[in-house]
Amino acid sequence: MKLLDVVALVKAHPKKGLHRGQVGTIVEVLSPGVFLVEFANLNGEAYAFLSLPENELLRLHHQPALKVA
Numbered sequence: 001m002k003l004l005d006v007v008a009l010v011k012a013h014p015k016k017g018l019h020r021g022q023v024g025t026i027v028e029v030l031s032p033g034v035f036l037v038e039f040a041n042l043n044g045e046a047y048a049f050l051s052l053p054e055n056e057l058l059r060l061h062h063q064p065a066l067k068v069a
Helices: none
Strands: 006-009 023-031 034-040 046-053 057-059
Touching: 023 046
Parallel strands: none
Antiparallel strands: 006 023, 006 057, 023 034, 034 046
């Protein structure tokens, strides 16, 4: 995972009001395997920031994977 990757939560964070599957963007790499993720609404207004380890995130893909022959 890297800066500006779009990710989803693999577990809920109810104290932050975040559900499993909530989508965010990596906005900072805090240390190897730990990222600051911004969660924003459809208007681009941030409503939560959370420091998360890589194993709590699922990187999302917007295009098909390359075909393997």
